[in-house]
Amino acid sequence: MKSYPFLDLKIVNSPLEEELIQVTSEVIRSGRYISGYYVSKLEQELATFSESRHAIAVSNGLDALRLIFRAYIKLGVLQPNDEIIAPANTYVATILSITDNGLKPIFVEPDIKTLNLDTTKIEAAITHRTRGILTVHLYGTTCWDSNIIEIAKKHNLLVVEDNAQAIGAKSITAGINGTHTTGALGDAGALSFYPTKNLGALGDAGAVITNNTELYNAIDALRNYGSDYRYHNIYQGLNCRMDEIQAAILSVKLKYLKAENERRNTLANIYNQYITNPLVGKPQITENGTQVWHQYVIRVDERENFIEYLKENGVQTDILYPTPPHLQPCYSHYKNLKLPITVALSNQILSLPISSLTSNEDAIEISQIINNHR
Ligand SMILES: *Cc1c(COP(=O)(O)O)cnc(C)c1O
Numbered sequence: 001m002k003s004y005p006f007l008d009l010k011i012v013n014s015p016l017e018e019e020l021i022q023v024t025s026e027v028i029r030s031g032r033y034i035s036g037y038y039v040s041k042l043e044q045e046l047a048t049f050s051e052s053r054h055a056i057a058v059s060n061g062l063d064a065l066r067l068i069f070r071a072y073i074k075l076g077v078l079q080p081n082d083e084i085i086a087p088a089n090t091y092v093a094t095i096l097s098i099t100d101n102g103l104k105p106i107f108v109e110p111d112i113k114t115l116n117l118d119t120t121k122i123e124a125a126i127t128h129r130t131r132g133i134l135t136v137h138l139y140g141t142t143c144w145d146s147n148i149i150e151i152a153k154k155h156n157l158l159v160v161e162d163n164a165q166a167i168g169a170k171s172i173t174a175g176i177n178g179t180h181t182t183g184a185l186g187d188a189g190a191l192s193f194y195p196t197k198n199l200g201a202l203g204d205a206g207a208v209i210t211n212n213t214e215l216y217n218a219i220d221a222l223r224n225y226g227s228d229y230r231y232h233n234i235y236q237g238l239n240c241r242m243d244e245i246q247a248a249i250l251s252v253k254l255k256y257l258k259a260e261n262e263r264r265n266t267l268a269n270i271y272n273q274y275i276t277n278p279l280v281g282k283p284q285i286t287e288n289g290t291q292v293w294h295q296y297v298i299r300v301d302e303r304e305n306f307i308e309y310l311k312e313n314g315v316q317t318d319i320l321y322p323t324p325p326h327l328q329p330c331y332s333h334y335k336n337l338k339l340p341i342t343v344a345l346s347n348q349i350l351s352l353p354i355s356s357l358t359s360n361e362d363a364i365e366i367s368q369i370i371n372n373h374r
Contacts, residue, residue, distance in 0.1 A: 004362055006316035007355045009195050013202070016252060020202070023248040030244070035224070038247035045254055046191070046207055049168075052177075052184035054216040056208040057242035058223050061164040061192025064206040065097030065134075067240060068160055068188045071218035072132075073101060074235055077158065082131040085157075087117035087143075088324055088342040090136045094162050095325040097190075098134065106130065107326055107334070109341040113284045115139060115297060115349075119147035126151070132158035137166030137182050139320075140198070140264070140294035141286050144171040144185050152176075152186075159186030163209070165294035167191055167199050168261045172289045180289070183209040193250055198264070198294055199257050205246040260356070264293035267354050267363045271296055274367030279306075281348070295320055298370075299348040306350065306373065313369045318351045 013020070027038060039057045046055035058064050072078040080102035086094055088107035098105045106125050111118040116138050133152060135143045144161075152159050159176065163183035175185030183189030193205035208219050218235070221228045226237025268291065272282055281299030285291070297320070300306045310317055324342045326334035352366060 003314040051179040061206040064190035116143035140292035161189035164192035
């Protein structure tokens with residue numbers, strides 16, 4: 001029987017192996033492994049790509065988010081216990097970046113159609129302590145609209161983007177600085193280059209995107225022990241730098257990101273066209289911009305049976321994420337929050353294969369397998 005793997009990173013990266021080996025050799029021979037040529041080069045490329053003034057290469061996506069909030073605290077823009085509005089259905093790292101800085105997450109339910117934070121519910125969640133919105137472009141779908149812009153303006157809120165899953169996506173509604181690229185829509189954005197992401201390193205890496213030079217300077221120092229120049233420390237900082245090797249690898253892979261995102265879009269369109277089983281809720285093709293389909297997520301009741309059926313027919317799937325942050329043991333003080341849409345979704349969602357291991361024909365066959373399920 002034919003099998004349809006969910007993901008296999010060695011196959012994803014194998015077409016680029018020679019180029020990656022070559023650039024890795026260059027780093028080895030350079031003798032400079034931290035804060036050198038390749039990190040600067042990647043930062044310039046990411047800033048250009050994001051239509052933003054600054055990009056700061058850092059250790060991973062969680063650190064990118066943590067550094068944004070830490071910098072706002074150091075600059076006196078945020079204070080401990082300030083409230084940050086965030087989607088309740090997200091990866092735990094989104095919420096960790098808030099609580100790690102002594103800030104308070106306010107969970108807002110998703111829109112069942114977009115699977116993103118329901119922006120019409122933000123205003124009701126605002127209190128006199130609310131200072132920011134952390135919008136997450138979940139699964140590669142932009143979460144950005146005029147509601148966010150107007151509420152942020154009206155209540156003087158920062159807008160930070162968790163763009164770990166949507167690098168290269170575009171929003172129809174312009175960002176606050178006039179650009180349309182995710183990560184650069186708000187005051188600051190975080191990218192993740194975790195190996196499974198649309199632009200994946202061969203290890204951990206991330207970046208911050210911002211137009212704000214003051215914020216840039218603070219994060220630039222904070223990622224490097226709080227040092228503004230050599231052996232001079234203005235903050236009690238961290239070590240959250242990106243390695244030269246990862247930067248060199250990402251510079252190579254960035255050239256192929258557009259093609260990668262287009263390939264995912266083709267597969268998503270095939271799934272959307274060919275899946276006709278009424279038991280399956282398909283993801284919406286957004287009217288708010290372009291999607292980069294980090295995940296193709298369907299909704300099914302009786303998910304366990306469905307997974308078992310797909311497995312019997314060779315189709316591997318995954319669940320992102322089976323448990324929302326407020327129900328994690330580490331956040332037990334939030335477990336009684338009433339977030340019924342988030343909880344219901346976490347029991348229905350299922351990711352179908354959409355990596356470079358999946359061909360267009362595979363997507364049609366997977367759709368037919370899904371349609372044959374009763
Ligand atoms: C992957 C991810 C992160 C964290 O990125 P890391 O590089 O793994 O630290 C944060 N938020 C979301 C939505 C993610 O998908």
